[in-house]
Every structure is written in C-alpha cells, then in structure tokens.
Amino acid sequence: MARTVRRPPLLAPGANIRIVNPAWPSMSYAPQRVQRAERALRAMGFEVSYGEHAFDITDDGRSAGIAEHRAGDFMAAFTDPGVDAVMSAGGGATSWELLPLLDAPAIRRNPKPFLGHCENVWLHQYLLYEADLVSYYGAAFMAECGEVGGMFAETAASLYRAVTFEGTLSYQPVPDRTNEYFPWMDPQIEATPRTRSIEGGWHWLAEGLGKGQFVGGEMAYLLRCLDRFTPDLAGTVLFWHVMPNNPAPVASLLKDLADRVDLTALAGMVVGTDPRHEPAEWANLVATTLADVVGPVDYPVLANADIGHTDPVWVLPYGADVVLESGVGLHFAPAAR
Structure with missing residues (x-):
C-alpha cells in the first residue's frame, strides 16, 4: 500500500524560520555571511532564529557540535510551536550522523517546511521516507541567502514562491x-x-x-x-x-x-x-x-x-x-x- 506524503503548511508573512546546522560549522567560520543571510530572509518578511547549538564547532573543526546537539536542534525546531520552518545552514559530510537520533513520529505531528541542499539529502530522504513529509531542496542559509551583494533574484524568488505560493510551481x-x-x-x-x-x-x-x-x-x-x-x-x-x-x-x-x-x-x-x-x-x-x-x-x-x-x-x-x-x-x- 502506497504511503501518503504530506506537503508542509505554507508560510505567511512574519513566519519564524529556525536556522539549524546539521554538519559543517559554516556559521562559525563566516559570521559576516550569517549577517547577510539573515538580512536576506528578513527582507522577504520572515523572522529568523537560531538553534541553540548552531554556532558550535567540534575540536576537529568538521561539525557544528556533537551529533546529539545537532539532532536536538533539528528536533527542537520541529516541535517548537513558535517555529514555522526549518532551514539548514549548509551542507557537510556529517549530516548522516543525525538520522538515528531523530524522531519521525514527532515530525509527523509537527510538519513544517525544511530547506536544504547537497549533503542535506540525508535529511530530505529521512523526512520523505520515514516522516512522510515533503521538503524543499535547493537553497541553504549560508550559500544562497548569504550571497555577497544579496541573494540572486531568481534564487530569492524561487525560495519565496516555494514556501508561500498556493498555485502551481513552475x-x-x-x-x-x-x-x-x-x-x-x-x-x-x-x-x-x-x-x-x-x-x-x-x-x-x-x-x-x-x-x-x-x-x-x-x-x-x-x-x-x-x-x-x-x-x-x-x-x-x-x-x-x-x-x-x-x-x-x-x-x-x-x-x-x-x-x-x-x-x-x-x-x-x-x-x-x-x-x-x-x-x-x-x-x-x-x-x-x-x-x-x-x-x-x-x-x-x-x-x-x-x-x-x-x-x-x-x-x-x-x-x-x-x-x-x-x-x-x-x-x-x-x-x-
């Protein structure tokens, strides 16, 4: 029997987007890019908040904190009623470490848009195949929203339409x-x-x-x-x-x-x-x-x-x-x- 996959609720003006860091500690390495990325999302009419451990960095410099903290931030973003969407800071080779620490039933009870790309495919596939939830692939906080000179107009328009538009996405x-x-x-x-x-x-x-x-x-x-x-x-x-x-x-x-x-x-x-x-x-x-x-x-x-x-x-x-x-x-x- 085919499983029913759910599209997350669309976002309204003033929606709170929580930034989490599943893997590479990019926000610790490039704080100037964090500021630009936050301005870009706020210019779209969204509020921006950060996971408790989003700015952490492990001793080896490869991850934004230990897996338990990164997974905790991810789950907290989904279960916090004050958060409307979840966005990855960026990619990184250690995203897969979160999978055994996530709670699919809790995510099903609190469906929200998740945005990420590249190595975040681990999380996109987890949300789809274990939480039955559609997510959004293509843009991350640091890479796309933090673009020097502002987001490219086409990227900004595509992101905004994907999470807010009720009509057909073309x-x-x-x-x-x-x-x-x-x-x-x-x-x-x-x-x-x-x-x-x-x-x-x-x-x-x-x-x-x-x-x-x-x-x-x-x-x-x-x-x-x-x-x-x-x-x-x-x-x-x-x-x-x-x-x-x-x-x-x-x-x-x-x-x-x-x-x-x-x-x-x-x-x-x-x-x-x-x-x-x-x-x-x-x-x-x-x-x-x-x-x-x-x-x-x-x-x-x-x-x-x-x-x-x-x-x-x-x-x-x-x-x-x-x-x-x-x-x-x-x-x-x-x-x-």
Missing part, C-alpha cells in the same frame, strides 16, 4: 549563471561579488511527458542514501547533480546509480548543470553516458537544470509529484496553506 531556466567560488574562511576574499558569465538555458536530451514523485540529490550522497533507505524509484522523476569536488567520472557515477535503480523504469530524469563544464559540453557528456549505461529511454530527460552547485538555483518540493514536459519545464501542483 520552473524555467535562468538566463546566465556563475561558476565562481570564493573561499569563506578569509573575509576579504569571501566578500568578492561573483559574476554571472556562464550562459544559462537547458538541454532536452529526450522528449516526452513524465509524471511522478520528484526525488534525487547530489550523486555521491544520493548513492549512499539509496543504500540506507532502499526506496522503490520506479515511476519517479529522478534528479541528480555532481559536486565540483567530486572527482569520479560521470560514467562511473551513472553505473553505480544503475546498479541500485532500474533507470529504464523512471518517469523522467533531471540533471543539474555542472559548473566545471560548458553547458553544451555537459549535456553531450550526459547524453553519451546515459546512452552507454542505460540505452534508449522512453521518458523526458532534461540536462543543465538549475539544480545543485550552481547559482542562481531553483528551490523545489522534494518528494512532491511533478510533471516534466520537454520544451515546457517542471510543474508542481498547488499546495494547501
């Missing part, structure tokens, strides 16, 4: 992107505005119309999540992207994915753009590799979507039903307030 490609990255550890370097010098747009590698649950993530972490949660992805619209520091060839990643998932049984596939490649080059690489690994498919395949380690970026309902139509885009049905 997604179109941005006109141009940035592939620049400036380390956050040095405030002078981090304060450099990024330029948008890469052409935007998308590439349809296969045409058609597909309908299904929208799931996926950064490829390396998605593979590990599939081993942990073992979901049946037949009939889903699967999305994936690759971190710029992931050295694995895309062919190896797709073969690993095909070992876990029947890629011929999907309803659609969405591939995020890769800032290491020119868009046309990346689309050709994905198309060639998909043909070699999977062969012909009878569902739409979109490459160079604004998902993953790219900016501006889309914010999308993770686990909600989506329509993917070649030449048209992605459409999610309205959510109830």
Whole structure:
C-alpha cells in the first residue's frame, strides 16, 4: 500500500524560520555571511532564529557540535510551536550522523517546511521516507541567502514562491549563471561579488511527458542514501547533480546509480548543470553516458537544470509529484496553506 506524503503548511508573512546546522560549522567560520543571510530572509518578511547549538564547532573543526546537539536542534525546531520552518545552514559530510537520533513520529505531528541542499539529502530522504513529509531542496542559509551583494533574484524568488505560493510551481531556466567560488574562511576574499558569465538555458536530451514523485540529490550522497533507505524509484522523476569536488567520472557515477535503480523504469530524469563544464559540453557528456549505461529511454530527460552547485538555483518540493514536459519545464501542483 502506497504511503501518503504530506506537503508542509505554507508560510505567511512574519513566519519564524529556525536556522539549524546539521554538519559543517559554516556559521562559525563566516559570521559576516550569517549577517547577510539573515538580512536576506528578513527582507522577504520572515523572522529568523537560531538553534541553540548552531554556532558550535567540534575540536576537529568538521561539525557544528556533537551529533546529539545537532539532532536536538533539528528536533527542537520541529516541535517548537513558535517555529514555522526549518532551514539548514549548509551542507557537510556529517549530516548522516543525525538520522538515528531523530524522531519521525514527532515530525509527523509537527510538519513544517525544511530547506536544504547537497549533503542535506540525508535529511530530505529521512523526512520523505520515514516522516512522510515533503521538503524543499535547493537553497541553504549560508550559500544562497548569504550571497555577497544579496541573494540572486531568481534564487530569492524561487525560495519565496516555494514556501508561500498556493498555485502551481513552475520552473524555467535562468538566463546566465556563475561558476565562481570564493573561499569563506578569509573575509576579504569571501566578500568578492561573483559574476554571472556562464550562459544559462537547458538541454532536452529526450522528449516526452513524465509524471511522478520528484526525488534525487547530489550523486555521491544520493548513492549512499539509496543504500540506507532502499526506496522503490520506479515511476519517479529522478534528479541528480555532481559536486565540483567530486572527482569520479560521470560514467562511473551513472553505473553505480544503475546498479541500485532500474533507470529504464523512471518517469523522467533531471540533471543539474555542472559548473566545471560548458553547458553544451555537459549535456553531450550526459547524453553519451546515459546512452552507454542505460540505452534508449522512453521518458523526458532534461540536462543543465538549475539544480545543485550552481547559482542562481531553483528551490523545489522534494518528494512532491511533478510533471516534466520537454520544451515546457517542471510543474508542481498547488499546495494547501
């Protein structure tokens, strides 16, 4: 019997967004970015609060406090009636440590929007497969909201619509992107505005119309999540992207994915753009590799979507039903307030 998945309540003006730090202690390393990120959310009309341990840092510098404290902040955000939404400060390799410490029934009783990306896919999948809750993938507090010069307009608009809009959510490609990255550890370097010098747009590698649950993530972490949660992805619209520091060839990643998932049984596939490649080059690489690994498919395949380690970026309902139509885009049905 299929499980019922719930969309969280939409946010109203003045909603309190609680910032939690599931993994890397980015807020301790870049306090100037925290200030910009908070201003960005407040400019949208939201209130901002922080988990008790959001600014902690472990002795090895890898995590924002011990796992019990990080998980405690996550659960407190869901169970606190004064909190309306939960947002991750950012990614980090230790997000998975929270899973055995979370309380799925408590989250089901207190459904709220959760926003995160990349390594936070551990939490997106936990919310979907263990708490039956849709979340929002694509933007985190530090990376997107803390952008120098303010959030990119397309990212801000996508985030705001995702968590407040009652109508159909539709997604179109941005006109141009940035592939620049400036380390956050040095405030002078981090304060450099990024330029948008890469052409935007998308590439349809296969045409058609597909309908299904929208799931996926950064490829390396998605593979590990599939081993942990073992979901049946037949009939889903699967999305994936690759971190710029992931050295694995895309062919190896797709073969690993095909070992876990029947890629011929999907309803659609969405591939995020890769800032290491020119868009046309990346689309050709994905198309060639998909043909070699999977062969012909009878569902739409979109490459160079604004998902993953790219900016501006889309914010999308993770686990909600989506329509993917070649030449048209992605459409999610309205959510109830």
